[in-house]
Amino acid sequence: MHPNRSGVHFLSSYPVIRSLIRSSGVGPGDLVIDFGAGPGTITAPLAAAGPRVLAIERDDRFVRELHRRFAAQPSVRIVHADLRTVPLPSRDFSVVASIPYAVSTLLVRRLLSRPRRSLVGADLVVEWGFARRIAAGDTKETASWARRFDIRVARRIPASCFRPAPRVDSAHLVIRRR
Numbered sequence: 001m002h003p004n005r006s007g008v009h010f011l012s013s014y015p016v017i018r019s020l021i022r023s024s025g026v027g028p029g030d031l032v033i034d035f036g037a038g039p040g041t042i043t044a045p046l047a048a049a050g051p052r053v054l055a056i057e058r059d060d061r062f063v064r065e066l067h068r069r070f071a072a073q074p075s076v077r078i079v080h081a082d083l084r085t086v087p088l089p090s091r092d093f094s095v096v097a098s099i100p101y102a103v104s105t106l107l108v109r110r111l112l113s114r115p116r117r118s119l120v121g122a123d124l125v126v127e128w129g130f131a132r133r134i135a136a137g138d139t140k141e142t143a144s145w146a147r148r149f150d151i152r153v154a155r156r157i158p159a160s161c162f163r164p165a166p167r168v169d170s171a172h173l174v175i176r177r178r
């Protein structure tokens with residue numbers, strides 16, 4: 001698929017992908033969600049670490065590609081859904097994902113504002129300024145998240161780590177249940 005036609009910025013740095021997965025600590029027996037899985041850039045190395053993976057994607061073309069790519073891997077479940085409304089697991093789960101900038105606030109709010117604390121941790125690629133705002137904990141909402149989760153920016157991810165490169169840098173945002 002041609003990246004410019006799809007309008008999607010694919011993570012193209014394997015060291016960055018590896019460090020997201022290593023940071024998450026997920027392995028056999030864990031359940032992990034890749035929100036906005038695209039063609040499976042993160043899904044594939046994530047599955048190789050041994051957890052059960054839910055690859056959630058809205059775009060029909062990516063969903064077809066994901067089904068082809070992971071047909072022989074029962075540990076990967078492809079979910080054709082909108083991440084804004086897809087039901088979240090009631091059992092403990094982690095998230096490792098490069099999420100669409102346009103719905104970052106909504107998704108982080110969905111993950112962190114749930115009364116049931118089944119989110120164990122998340123390693124997210126998000127826009128740099130957004131990551132700084134979430135980690136600052138200086139609004140009523142982010143402060144309430146900070147009481148229940150440890151939230152920090154692990155590192156800046158230059159725009160050159162994506163194809164095509166977006167206009168702004170990103171960040172690896174780390175979230176852990178307290």
Ligand SMILES: C[S@@+](CC[C@H](N)C(=O)[O-])C[C@H]1O[C@@H](n2cnc3c(N)ncnc32)[C@H](O)[C@@H]1O
Nearest residue numbers: 010011036037038041057058059082083098100
């Ligand atoms: C930044 S790209 C990441 C793609 C891939 N994970 C990667 O790292 O290269 C975001 C992905 O989220 C998908 N997406 C956008 N909005 C979505 C939504 N509301 N629900 C589910 N997927 C969505 C896009 O189709 C795209 O594949």
